[in-house]
Amino acid sequence: MTPIRERYHNEHGLIAQCCRCHMVRRPEDPTTWDEVPAFLSDPPDELTHGLCPTCFHEAYPELAARYDAWAATRIAPALVLP
Numbered sequence: 001m002t003p004i005r006e007r008y009h010n011e012h013g014l015i016a017q018c019c020r021c022h023m024v025r026r027p028e029d030p031t032t033w034d035e036v037p038a039f040l041s042d043p044p045d046e047l048t049h050g051l052c053p054t055c056f057h058e059a060y061p062e063l064a065a066r067y068d069a070w071a072a073t074r075i076a077p078a079l080v081l082p
């Protein structure tokens, strides 16, 4: 396994890739997606697919608006005091 693949493995040993634009999600910061050209030419077996936030908003604008309204009511974990 190459280091670049190790970087993108989540806690389940999977790599999350957007099925639309092929960006790959960073496990340590799930809001950040990176372009990894190596995964297009040599996709790893442990690849799983979803939609990145940009593609989600472009492909499903009405659902994305509902999600954004719901997410705005949530308290960010970083803002919760111990």
Ligand SMILES: [Zn+2]
Pocket: 018, 019, 020, 021, 022, 023, 051, 052, 053, 054, 055, 056
């Ligand atoms: Zn995408």
